[in-house]
Amino acid sequence: MTNKEASDKPLGLEDPYAQLVHGVLDYAIFLLDRAGHVVTWNPGAERIKGYAPAEILGRHFSVFYPREALERGWPQHELDLAANEGRLEDEGWRVRKDGSRFWASVVITALRDASGEVRGFAKITRDLSERRRQEELLRQSEARFRLLIEAVEDYAIFMLDTQGRVASWNAGAERIKGYGADEIIGEHFRVFYTEEARNRGWPEEELRRAREEGRFEDEGPRLRKDGACFWANVVIAPMYDHRGTLRGYAKVTRDMTESKRVEALESADRQTQEFLAVLAHELRNPLAPIANALTLLARKPTTDPAEIWVREVLTRQTGQLGRLVEDLLDVSRITRSALVLDRRPADVRAILRHAADASMQWFDERRQSFSISLPEERLMADVDEVRLSQIAQNLLHNAAKYTPDGGRIELSAQREGAEIVIRVRDNGIGMTPELLSSAFELFKQAQQGLDRAQGGLGVGLTLVQRLVRMHGGTVQARREGQGL
DSSP states (O other): OOHHHHHHSOOOOOTTHHHHHHTOOSSEEEEEETTSBBOOOOHHHHHHHOOOHHHHTTSBGGGGSOHHHHHTTHHHHHHHHHHHHSEEEEEEEEEOTTSOEEEEEEEEEEEEOTTSOEEEEEEEEEEOHHHHHHHHHHHHHHHHHHHHHHHOOSEEEEEEOTTSBBOOOOHHHHHHHOOOHHHHTTSBGGGGSOHHHHHTTHHHHHHHHHHHHSOEEEEEEEEOTTSOEEEEEEEEEEEEOTTOOEEEEEEEEEEOHHHHHHHHHHHHHHHHHHHHHHHHHHHHHHHHHHHHHHHHHHTSOOOOHHHHHHHHHHHHHHHHHHHHHHHHHHHHHHHTTOOOOOOEEEEHHHHHHHHHHHHHHHHHHTTOEEEEEOOSSOOEEEEOHHHHHHHHHHHHHHHHHTSOTTOEEEEEEEEETTEEEEEEEEOSSOOOHHHHHTTTSTTOOSSOSTTOSSOOOSOHHHHHHHHHHHTTOOOOOOOOSSOO
C-alpha cells in the first residue's frame, strides 16, 4: 500500500483495539475527521446519545450540542483548542437524539500522522447526569441547611477553626450572646467564658476533650457581650475532612437560664411541700393528746367562770389549730397526688347544710347574719361528701373572716344545665383586682406579713381550688361592688 493510499483510507482503528472500544458501554468513544464528522461509533455512544451507527456516521458532531453552544461556535472552538494544545477536556450540557439534555464530561484528543498533521480527533464522552443531579441535590441540601442554621434563634450554632476562633455565626448566636457576626468572627471563643474559667484553661480543655472523645457536652456560666452571665448548655463536636484531618469544631450553645430558674423554683417548691408535710405531721402529734385532755376536762363539772372561759378558749383554739393542720396535710397530699377522692352519688343539698351547720360558730362569734338558699328538688352528683363539705366550709370560713361584725353571708346552690353551681356571697371588704388574680395561690392572703389581723395560713382557697378541680369543676372569685 502506497503512502497516498494510506492517507486516503478512512480513519479507523485496527483490532484488538476496535474490539476493546466496541465492548465499552459506559463511555461514548468515537472518531471525528478533521472537519468534525463522525467516523466511528461504539455501543456506548449509541446508548448515551441515542443514535444508531447508520443514523450518525458522516454527520457533524455539532448535533450533540445545545443551541446556545452552537450560537457561540463552541464545537469548532473545541476542535481548534484540541488541535492547538493536543487535548481538550470540558464539562457541559449535551443533547441526545430525542432532544433531552444530559451533563457530559468530554475529552477530545487530536490524532496526528507521522508528519505531525492533524488527521482527526478521538472523542470520549461520559454521561455525568446522575452525578450532577446528586451534586445539585447536595448543593441544595447544603443551601437549605445553611438557611436553617442561619434562621435558628433558640440555639447559638457556629463553627470554630482548629485554634478555637469563631468562623461562622448564626442568628441564634447573635441573640443569645449579643455579638454581631462582624464583631465576633475571627475572635477566640474564650470571650464567652468567665475569667475564672479562662484562668484555668477551660475553653482549651473543652476542645481537647472534644477531639479525644469525639464529642463534649457541658453546662455552666457563660458571658454575653454586655458582660451579663447566663447559664448555658454547650455541645462541641470536632469536624474532620475526608482524609481525617481536623478542620475545626461545631459548637451549639443553648441558653438554659430560664429553665434553670424554673428548676430552682420547682426544687424550692418541693422542699416547701416536704417541709409542710413534716410540719403538719409534727403539729398533729401533740394535738391529739391535747384534744383528749380537753375532752376529759369537759367531763368534770365546774361553776368557776374563769375555768369555763379557759376551757372554751382552749377547745375553740385547739379546733382551729387542728383545722389548719388538716388543711396543710391536704395540700401536701394533693401536691404529691396522694389524695384520692371517694366519689359516690349524693344530694349536694344535704352536704351544704352540714357544712353550714359546722360553720355557724364563726358567724355567731362575729354576730354575722347567714342565709342558705337551696332548691326543693334534689341536686344529685358524684362527689366525695367529706371533701365537698370541706370545700364549702373553707369558702364560708373565708367569707366570715373578711366580713365585718354584723355583716351578711349567703350560701346558695342550683343546677345550671349539666352543672351544679355553688355560690358564697358576702358584703365584706372584697378583693383588689391584683388579689383576685392570685386568690387561689398558696399562702396568698389579703393581708401579708406577721401582723395580719385575720391570721390564717392562706391555704384555704388553694385547697378549695385543687379539690374542685379533682371533682372536674372550676372555681372563680369575683368582686361585685363590695364583697366577693
